[in-house]
Amino acid sequence: MCKVLIIEDQLETIEKFKALAAGTGLTFLAPSEVGLTELDTEEGESVEEQLAKYLKEKIAEHDIDLVLLDTDLSRGRSLQTHSSYKAALRELGMPVCRYQKGGSATQLAQLPQLQRTIRDGASAIWIPKALVSGDRINELVPRLIALSKGFKDILSALNAQPELLASAHSPNDVMATVLGDPEISYEFLGYAAQNLVYFAKPEADVEDHQISKVRRYATQLGYWLFNYIITFPGPILRDDAAAAYINVHPDELSAQAELLKTMEPAQYHGPFDKVERYYWRSRLIELLEATGGDIGKHEILTGKSLRRVDPENMGAPTYVCMISGEPITLDQAAVNPDWVPSGASEAKIKEDVLDELGPLAGI
Numbered sequence: 001m002c003k004v005l006i007i008e009d010q011l012e013t014i015e016k017f018k019a020l021a022a023g024t025g026l027t028f029l030a031p032s033e034v035g036l037t038e039l040d041t042e043e044g045e046s047v048e049e050q051l052a053k054y055l056k057e058k059i060a061e062h063d064i065d066l067v068l069l070d071t072d073l074s075r076g077r078s079l080q081t082h083s084s085y086k087a088a089l090r091e092l093g094m095p096v097c098r099y100q101k102g103g104s105a106t107q108l109a110q111l112p113q114l115q116r117t118i119r120d121g122a123s124a125i126w127i128p129k130a131l132v133s134g135d136r137i138n139e140l141v142p143r144l145i146a147l148s149k150g151f152k153d154i155l156s157a158l159n160a161q162p163e164l165l166a167s168a169h170s171p172n173d174v175m176a177t178v179l180g181d182p183e184i185s186y187e188f189l190g191y192a193a194q195n196l197v198y199f200a201k202p203e204a205d206v207e208d209h210q211i212s213k214v215r216r217y218a219t220q221l222g223y224w225l226f227n228y229i230i231t232f233p234g235p236i237l238r239d240d241a242a243a244a245y246i247n248v249h250p251d252e253l254s255a256q257a258e259l260l261k262t263m264e265p266a267q268y269h270g271p272f273d274k275v276e277r278y279y280w281r282s283r284l285i286e287l288l289e290a291t292g293g294d295i296g297k298h299e300i301l302t303g304k305s306l307r308r309v310d311p312e313n314m315g316a317p318t319y320v321c322m323i324s325g326e327p328i329t330l331d332q333a334a335v336n337p338d339w340v341p342s343g344a345s346e347a348k349i350k351e352d353v354l355d356e357l358g359p360l361a362g363i
Helices: 011-021 047-062 082-092 110-120 129-133 137-160 171-178 182-198 213-230 239-245 257-266 281-290 351-362
Strands: 002-007 026-029 066-070 096-099 236-238 278-280 318-320 327-329
Touching: 002 047, 002 137, 011 026, 011 137, 026 137, 047 082, 066 082, 066 137, 082 096, 096 129, 110 351, 129 137, 137 171, 137 213, 171 182, 171 213, 182 213, 213 236, 236 239, 236 281, 239 257, 239 278, 239 281, 239 318, 239 327, 257 278, 257 281, 278 281
Parallel strands: 002 026, 002 066, 066 096
Antiparallel strands: 236 278, 318 327
């Protein structure tokens, strides 16, 4: 069972989302159902502080797991501003998913998604427009359930090992332990430059509300893992990037069931693994080593013809463009902009795409 508080000022959107959730195990709670539309703020204390106190009480009362926050709450007068809710929820350490309605998807829609993630990744997970008001809206509820489970998995891991919150442990070490292998801490060093953003203190003193340190840290780790480590492929690869890594065209993942079977030992199992299929790069390397550098030689794929990203150079590195989604070779990849973390060795952008976008890609 998953309970999601939706902070939205358009009743038709709330009703649409509730209809999607029918029979799924997810329950949407509208602002009116938790009293947000009747809340009057008073002078003498900031709106954010008052919201934090109120939301803390209501989140506990209704056993809320996740908050779905609209970026535009200007249509109605019964709610506070989007920024006020964002600040209050960040202070509480409550997992938040944000969304923006309207607009149509473009071929390069991934760029604004990346821009939002880079700008606000330490305070929320962004839901793609296509899942809110586009042709993939039926994926919204399953994604929210999977994201909520990911945060819960991290919280459970920290509760089981409270010593991880000691100051002697770096986020890299904690992340590796949460993912089940303390020896892979080095894999996340190249993502560490953003630690100050993801692990900064909240605007207000969380002690005022007796916020659980474990809960807040679990949420911070969740944002860091999903918005930075998973979004920018390196040690963990989404399925299309994983296919490209072994020089197989990503379309083959849906065309060849045997390929998925071959890659199964490398599949990532950990927080957020139900959002999409992900793979460990290190285990893909092991698969390639076992097949002499060509996954097509695996016994399961005997007699199968695989479409390659680079058929002329089986051992050459190949990637998926982070913006266009096209499989590309190293020769087609541009030098990464400085907003791509150094640890994201498999995160590449096609040079032609970067040239076309120009200053827009500077983020």
